[in-house]
Amino acid sequence: MANGSDLMEKLVSLCKRRGFIFQSSEIYGGTGSVWDYGPLGVELKRNVKDAWWRSMVHERDDVEGIDAAILMHPRVWEASGHVDGFTDPLVECRNCHRRFRADNPDIRWTNQCPVCGTKEAFGEPRMFNLMFKTFMGPVESQAAVVYLRPETAQGIFVNFQNVLTSTRQRIPFGIAQIGKAFRNEITPGNFTFRTREFEQMEMQFFVEPGTDDEWFEYWKTSRMEWVKSLGIRPEKLRFHEHAPEDLAHYAKKAYDIEYEFPFGWNEIEGIHNRTDFDLGRHQEYSGKKLEYVDPVDRDKRYIPYVVETSIGADRVTLAVLADAYREEEVEGEVRVVLGLHPRLAPIKVAVLPLVKKDGLPEIAEQIQRELRRSAIPSFYDDSGSIGKRYRRQDEAGTPFAVTVDGQTLEDGTVTIRDRDTLRQERIDQSRVVEYVRERIR
Numbered sequence: 001m002a003n004g005s006d007l008m009e010k011l012v013s014l015c016k017r018r019g020f021i022f023q024s025s026e027i028y029g030g031t032g033s034v035w036d037y038g039p040l041g042v043e044l045k046r047n048v049k050d051a052w053w054r055s056m057v058h059e060r061d062d063v064e065g066i067d068a069a070i071l072m073h074p075r076v077w078e079a080s081g082h083v084d085g086f087t088d089p090l091v092e093c094r095n096c097h098r099r100f101r102a103d104n105p106d107i108r109w110t111n112q113c114p115v116c117g118t119k120e121a122f123g124e125p126r127m128f129n130l131m132f133k134t135f136m137g138p139v140e141s142q143a144a145v146v147y148l149r150p151e152t153a154q155g156i157f158v159n160f161q162n163v164l165t166s167t168r169q170r171i172p173f174g175i176a177q178i179g180k181a182f183r184n185e186i187t188p189g190n191f192t193f194r195t196r197e198f199e200q201m202e203m204q205f206f207v208e209p210g211t212d213d214e215w216f217e218y219w220k221t222s223r224m225e226w227v228k229s230l231g232i233r234p235e236k237l238r239f240h241e242h243a244p245e246d247l248a249h250y251a252k253k254a255y256d257i258e259y260e261f262p263f264g265w266n267e268i269e270g271i272h273n274r275t276d277f278d279l280g281r282h283q284e285y286s287g288k289k290l291e292y293v294d295p296v297d298r299d300k301r302y303i304p305y306v307v308e309t310s311i312g313a314d315r316v317t318l319a320v321l322a323d324a325y326r327e328e329e330v331e332g333e334v335r336v337v338l339g340l341h342p343r344l345a346p347i348k349v350a351v352l353p354l355v356k357k358d359g360l361p362e363i364a365e366q367i368q369r370e371l372r373r374s375a376i377p378s379f380y381d382d383s384g385s386i387g388k389r390y391r392r393q394d395e396a397g398t399p400f401a402v403t404v405d406g407q408t409l410e411d412g413t414v415t416i417r418d419r420d421t422l423r424q425e426r427i428d429q430s431r432v433v434e435y436v437r438e439r440i441r
């Protein structure tokens, strides 16, 4: 049975074997801490993102969605404080030249290199900016420097007035976005937990100053509920409040939602009270008014405060995977199961003719055609013993398996097997689509 670090190794191996996640550019030896999603992984992560968008945008009338570009005007990052402040302290081992974050307690207290063991290995830390730089246009000069965004939030702040004037929103309201972010992390690792290219799902909620504490509490509770709705076990989730000295440069208050990964408790989402810091700075740097004018009392003007919710799509997907992985003994054999919530599972139903003859494949193909027509992701498998076929689907997290057998020829019924309870029930083949659809909502 898997536990601790062993579990992580098994998860990484399953992800590769079954096509969830591959090392980027693997045939060239891989790119440091960048990962690609395979056929099952892309579906899983997309389902996580869709669940977020649905609860954040479609099910609310006070949040609008946008999709801002990754490249932004370089002044954005001066205004936001990232050019000066988005840094980590870096030290380098004088012997093996490996680099580490100087604020890692092991490094700070021992001053010993964890790789080559050299004592008194590190000198004074230097500050290292985590933003990736590139050049806009053909000339590689300082004037052409642009950054790959380290957070999606700034695309929302700079579009605040555009969204306000193009919609009928009034404060309080929010703007949501899903998109790529890039950070040149000094110590990435733990699979997709800390990477250099990742996706964020962020929402900025604009409120009247003075109501921010209340809204902060609202979003803190609401976000924890959402994370639980993904099927993650509640006992593996907790809040962690940032101490004042650990707050990001823009935050007045911050809570993380943490998950107990096999490598320990770690942040999956941040809820921040960003005050009027960002809009205030953009107003100052751009020279454009970013005030909100109350539509009823036009003398009431203010720069809105912002409560931000920010979750990594890759990181929460990793939490979903780690939480879903289990090994069980069934009839003397170990079965590996990904107990994914049916709404998140990449394949919803497997269609299995018991044998490859007697007209069973034709019936199974017909059932699969109907599933496809209803846009329910399914998988047809007629190779190997039925037990082996079930195991393959268990590992992929497929919640249901439909088996077409001899009785189907007699009475038109099929069995539906539940991945978790292993119970099988017989239903009419015409009800398969409806049965599955009801359970994957």
Ligand code: GAP
Residues within 6 Å of the ligand: 150, 151, 152, 153, 183, 185, 192, 193, 194, 195, 196, 197, 198, 200, 202, 267, 268, 269, 270, 308, 310, 311, 312, 313, 314, 315, 316
């Ligand atoms: N806009 C606020 C912000 O970016 P953050 O706490 O730095 O706040 C928010 O990041 C979330 O983004 C984190 O909780 C995490 O899920 C994800 N994230 C941040 N850095 C990441 C990285 N290097 N790799 C994967 N996910 C990351």
